[in-house]
Amino acid sequence: MSRIERRFQALKAENRAGFVTFMTAGDPDLATAEALLARLPAAGVDIIEWGMPFSDPMADGPAIQAAGLRALQAGTKLAQILAAVGRFRKIDDETPIVLMGYYNPVFRYGVDRFCTDAVAAGVDGIIIVDLPPEESDELTPQARAAGLDFIRLTAPTSDDGRLPRVLASASGFIYHVAIAGITGTRSAEPADVATAIARLKRHTALPVAVGFGIKTPEQAAAIARIADAAVVGSAIVENIARHLDTAGKPLPGLVDAVVAQVSALAAGVRAARKA
Amino acid sequence: MTHPIPNSYRTGPDQDGHFGPYGGRFVAETLMPLILQVEKAYEAAKADPAFQPELDYYLEHYVGRPSPLYHAARLTEHFGGAKIYFKRDELNHTGAHKINNCMGQILLARRMGKTRIIAETGAGQHGVATATVCALFGLPCVIYMGQTDIERQAPNVFRMKLLGAEVRSVTSGTGTLKDAMNDAMRDWVANVDDTFYIIGTVAGPHPYPAMVRDFQMVIGNETREQMHKAEGRLPDTLVAAIGGGSNAMGLFFPFLDDPSVRIVGVEAAGHGVETGKHAASLNGGVPGVLHGNRTYLLQDDDGQIIDAHSISAGLDYPGIGPEHAWLHDLGRVDYVSITDREALEAFQLCARLEGIIPALEPAHALAHVAKLAPTLPKDHLLVMNMCGRGDKDIFAVAEHLGVKL
Structure with a gap:
């Protein structure tokens, strides 16, 4: 059983939703990002999404675009990100890590080599934003063979006719994009999200995580009442940005401040179904 | 050269938009249903005997072909x-040649019932051509243009504004054409219901390269x-x-x-x-x-x-x-x-x-x-x-x- 399966099984046993965070690997630099990573499990994070920075992140809003640029300016490379995951695995062998990004850096790294190296480092799954089912045949067989979950995105625009194709090669969990839009902008109405989840559940037995537009512990709790997991990204990344000096270097207290925010969000998710 | 020489160089793309190993549809899932809609609508337009004559009319009398x-x-x-x-x-x-394509795409957008047009521009020629056809058909138009390009192409920025377009300055990335294209895609993702994206060149997801x-x-x-x-x-x-x-x-x-x-x-x-x-x-x-x-x-x-x-x-x-x-x-x-x-x-x-x-x-x-x-x-x-x-x-x-x- 994979780490992701074990984690969702444990969540089910606890009768609560999972809490998923997104941060960009290498933001504002790899050392700071690693220090944050190491503290996420204790702060209540159930699954970690780590962003692989890309120069042209078409599906992301300003906050995550800026985080990617900071990571790239700090010189972050894909190989270094994989090595950092390997170091994290020495201190935590339970918390699933999903790498999220765009296809070109993976393609350039080499699909076979990437899948092999990612699994060897301890990565559990990947989300490639710009690799829809129409194009993913060049990656999903290698990912499956290597033991890497290929986590599919679904959107409000994915209709019933399309969902079977989208979900056919999915594994691990489904990441439902709650709004038609980019990261960190609008927030979804929980009622619309509930409808979308019900529709997804007719097509898949996989857990459904919901993200895009969730910023506060209250919003996270609202989603946690109806989804299998709630994802928060931009709000955390914005908090990182608030703790940088004018040169983009981390100010003292950055890690503590972000961990405090993450803990509050986690508490929101954990309290949701008891409320 | 690893690819066999085809019988004809004019058969591409295949049904998934591939020219040999190139092309395709590498977009986020939110956009995918839209891309498929554009493709379907374009195929229908090509099959409609009324579409080409309408385009030809505007190319002759408005563009001057x-x-x-x-x-x-x-x-x-x-x-x-x-x-x-x-x-x-x-x-x-x-x-410039840009208007040939804009005229075709705006007629397609009208067939699809889209009421808002977006486009990216570098030098401003595609932006001007898009703003022009939007003025002609009375559709609101937003043009994404990199901040760097806005500075070096001021006359075209003014032209677009005269034509009634809103020019949005793109400061993300390096503020040039590629960033303008990123922001236009982001706009499209967020406005899927009413918006048509007029891409100005033979790039982007299928069907754009073939359609343009x-x-x-x-x-x-x-x-x-x-x-x-x-x-x-x-x-x-x-x-x-x-x-x-x-x-x-x-x-x-x-x-x-x-x-x-x-x-x-x-x-x-x-x-x-x-x-x-x-x-x-x-x-x-x-x-x-x-x-x-x-x-x-x-x-x-x-x-x-x-x-x-x-x-x-x-x-x-x-x-x-x-x-x-x-x-x-x-x-x-x-x-x-x-x-x-x-x-x-x-x-x-x-x-x-x-x-x-x-x-x-x-x-x-x-x-x-x-x-x-x-x-x-x-x-x-x-x-x-x-x-x-x-x-x-x-x-x-x-x-x-x-x-x-």
Whole structure:
């Protein structure tokens, strides 16, 4: 059983939703990002999404675009990100890590080599934003063979006719994009999200995580009442940005401040179904 | 060369939008259903006997087609070799070939019931053409333009505003064409219900590369007919400038299966391909995935996109249309490059000898003609696509020549 399966099984046993965070690997630099990573499990994070920075992140809003640029300016490379995951695995062998990004850096790294190296480092799954089912045949067989979950995105625009194709090669969990839009902008109405989840559940037995537009512990709790997991990204990344000096270097207290925010969000998710 | 030579070079793309290993639909799931809708609507439009006549009406009466095929006698004499013809697409309404495509796409958007238009622009020519057709049909229009380009193309920014468009300055990334395209895609994702995205070149996710080519193919079709009338035969060589590659694809496509026709695409070498400051994706890039398609890209070893550089804002793009990438690999089209300096010389030469101020984009094509023509016999028929006029570029050229306006 994979780490992701074990984690969702444990969540089910606890009768609560999972809490998923997104941060960009290498933001504002790899050392700071690693220090944050190491503290996420204790702060209540159930699954970690780590962003692989890309120069042209078409599906992301300003906050995550800026985080990617900071990571790239700090010189972050894909190989270094994989090595950092390997170091994290020495201190935590339970918390699933999903790498999220765009296809070109993976393609350039080499699909076979990437899948092999990612699994060897301890990565559990990947989300490639710009690799829809129409194009993913060049990656999903290698990912499956290597033991890497290929986590599919679904959107409000994915209709019933399309969902079977989208979900056919999915594994691990489904990441439902709650709004038609980019990261960190609008927030979804929980009622619309509930409808979308019900529709997804007719097509898949996989857990459904919901993200895009969730910023506060209250919003996270609202989603946690109806989804299998709630994802928060931009709000955390914005908090990182608030703790940088004018040169983009981390100010003292950055890690503590972000961990405090993450803990509050986690508490929101954990309290949701008891409320 | 690892790909078999096809029976025809005019069969692409396949049903999933691939030209050999290039093209495709590399977009986020939110956009995927929209891309499929555009494809379906475009197929329906092609099958509708009323669509092409409607487009032809506007191309004739509004755009001013056909554009002339003009024998550039003085340049021919000057170079002392091949007989040089210009396909005069700079005489179109709005001064470039861009409007051929915008007219086709806005008619499609209207068929789809879309009520809001967005577009990206680099030099501003595609933005002006889009704003123009939006004014013509009374649709609101938002143009994304990089902050850097807004500064160097002020006259076109003002034109777009006069035409009623909203010009949104793009500061993300490096504030050039690729970032404008990113922001236009982001807008589209957020406004899926009412918005149509008019992409300006033969790039982006399928069906755009094929659709834009089809709308620009009028250039090559007219050239074929006009050359037959003028000389009673096919041309021997075609030359066109390439940024994304829409004017070139439009000229080249009808001739791809005529083996006697030599075809040359001219990329922007900026300061020189060897300096790293250029926009020559085929001559200085490697395959990758950006903006919805796989093609040759300027990128570093880690797959991060590198900024293009060219004196011509219209060629300043780190990618190239996927069909060009395929034709490059197959060897059907030769892709060469021309530096900023060479283009500037050709720009001035054309103004002096032909009374035509070319845009900096076709000035690149002309600079290659200057190298090629003298090596060819006098009965060799060479067609260069004069895809835009240079009014928009006079400020930039003056600055490069050290002239204060």
